[in-house]
Amino acid sequence: MSYEFDFSFLAERWPDFVAGAWLTVQLTVVSIALGLAVGTVCALLRVYGNRWVKAPVGFYVELIRNTPLLVQIFIVYFGLSSLGLKLSAEVSAVIALVVNMGAYTTEIMRAGIQSIQRTQLEAADCLGLTRLQTIVHVVLLPAMERVYPALSSQFVLLMLASSITSQISAEELTATANLVQSDTYRSFEVYIIVAVVYLALSVLYRFTFWLVGLVLFARKRKLGTAL
């Protein structure tokens, strides 16, 4: 093996990597926020809805969780455009990631919501809380507190999975890598750099979610344990 590593292209191309990483962050933050919203609503429907609501939500969750994200992205980008709905690569990427994230979040949040005991709901009723207040303060926040570790690792997995959107040429980090390596022929070096950037991003994401958790769940901060 007589391979000489050559990272000299970095001097010229580093702004490309920064731009790619920034788009990855933007794509994933939007997808996480929307996916969490979709998943939370679906989870509430799945636990408290009647069976006409439960069945389609269950179908959606199983369908998404048992097919690859790559194929979902192709269906949104190529499939919808062939049906006449033309979307840009970035918009298609966000739609596919939100749909995907929503299904996984539904399952996680469902577990959290089901762990809230009936007595909590009865107590909220007795205190005269409105339905909305009960859902937000008695059901959703404590449920989220319990499943927060699972949620945040799902968020990190989504960030890593966003690399797959490079296949429809959304110009995020992996697509940038593909571009640079086809210009420089330094494929191994390029992917090493990108791997390091993804590692750094996942550490950064975990740290951020830990901080958000501290702010969001005051009780946990004080007592040191989840509810």
Added chain:
Amino acid sequence: MIQLNANHFIYLLQAAQWTLLLSLIAFVGGSVAGLVLALLRVSKIGVLRILASGYIQLIQGTPLLIILFLSYFGLGIMGFKLVPIVAAGLSLTLYAAAFLGEIWRGCIEAVPRTQWEASDCLGLNRFQQYAYVILPQSVRLAIPPTVGFMVQIVKNTSLASVIGFVELARAGQIVNNSTFEPFTIFTVVAAIYFAMCYPLSLAARALERKAHAGR
């Protein structure tokens, strides 16, 4: 443009066999390496624990797509011929090992401490403790999450398409290039993946229910 016909569907089903083969390679390779990793993670020697957890952090913090590119081009640099199935099998093995190692570590640690103490008292050595007392009990705990993870492996083999391995997703792209009916084709591809993954998901759930019923 060629009209979509029955031969295309036969082609997709044949490609699905490659998906299954690649999943099998990844699962077998990942199981062997994953078991080693799990044992290293609970080892008494600190350096081994750190090495194993470093590896797991590394793989779990990098997208599988990048691992695929790295092994594809990395193998090329080391002078091996660029055979997509080797690169795909290697990277999926590395990936599966990290996740299975972490899952199985949890299952080993879930065996009550008293079992370790009792086997100590019986004078079993470390190997005997693992072989006759700890592992048989962890296997029972490990089966449901392992079957669940097999779904992830099957789905993630779709990424091997990016390095030119013709499995189901790549076959879908090829058929699409000649017929240009992406919606139909990728829906069929998704349906085939679903047919492979859903039974595994159901099995994982049933096994989990059975495991919990015992306690």
